[in-house]
Amino acid sequence: MYTLYYSPGACSMAVDVLLNEIGAPFTLENVSSPSGEPRSPEFLKLNPRGAVPVLTSGDFVLREGAAIMSYLADEHKSTLLPTSGQARAKALEWLAFANSTLHPAYGRIFFFHKHLGEKAGENQLYLATVEQIQKLWNEVEQVLTTQDYLAGKECTLGDILTTVIANWTPALKHPITFGPKTKALFNRVIARPAYQKALAAEQVTYKVAA
Numbered sequence: 001m002y003t004l005y006y007s008p009g010a011c012s013m014a015v016d017v018l019l020n021e022i023g024a025p026f027t028l029e030n031v032s033s034p035s036g037e038p039r040s041p042e043f044l045k046l047n048p049r050g051a052v053p054v055l056t057s058g059d060f061v062l063r064e065g066a067a068i069m070s071y072l073a074d075e076h077k078s079t080l081l082p083t084s085g086q087a088r089a090k091a092l093e094w095l096a097f098a099n100s101t102l103h104p105a106y107g108r109i110f111f112f113h114k115h116l117g118e119k120a121g122e123n124q125l126y127l128a129t130v131e132q133i134q135k136l137w138n139e140v141e142q143v144l145t146t147q148d149y150l151a152g153k154e155c156t157l158g159d160i161l162t163t164v165i166a167n168w169t170p171a172l173k174h175p176i177t178f179g180p181k182t183k184a185l186f187n188r189v190i191a192r193p194a195y196q197k198a199l200a201a202e203q204v205t206y207k208v209a210a
Contacts, residue, residue, distance in 0.1 A: 002026035005054040008202040011065050012053030014161040020194035022076035066099040069157045080157050094150040094158025105133050121173030130174045141179030163189040166208050
């Protein structure tokens with residue numbers, strides 16, 4: 001039995017979706033702090049960084065979303081992560097893109113929100129970060145002009161995490177434009193029963209699909 005420590009709609013939702021995809025038994029532990037209070041001492045023992053997701057199974061504790069998703073997909077032989085060769089490499093490339101490029105860009109936005117409040121949108125570094133995020137979504141749109149999913153013909157882990165991150169966009173103080181192919185990707189991914197189950201469990205509304 002797995003336990004997933006999560007915050008509603010955060011990157012941990014991608015792990016929630018994956019657990020539904022593989023049909024593994026798990027429980028959800030909401031560790032969100034909407035008022036900004038510190039994480040509980042119990043959670044900080046599992047992850048001193050205070051970040052989600054964290055996955056546990058007995059004494060086994062795993063942190064970092066990409067590591068958790070790769071582990072679960074391998075352990076349960078999910079087609080969302082091919083087993084070898086170029087197909088696996090491409091799937092891992094797009095998981096890394098979501099986890100290590102797209103996610104940190106949004107993270108910088110939320111750093112500005114936290115420390116500058118309503119004035120964040122006037123900051124030149126904020127504007128530069130929004131521009132960077134737009135370029136990343138433009139790249140996604142270009143890739144999807146020749147294929148349905150980021151790594152090719154089939155949905156992989158990167159599509160799920162990218163779709164989760166996209167739903168943070170309405171919080172930005174300047175608009176981001178998603179191309180039609182990108183919106184079509186979001187619609188395909190959120191239509192998966194596993195994704196719908198995660199949205200319901202975390203009580204999250206998906207806002208950026210067409």
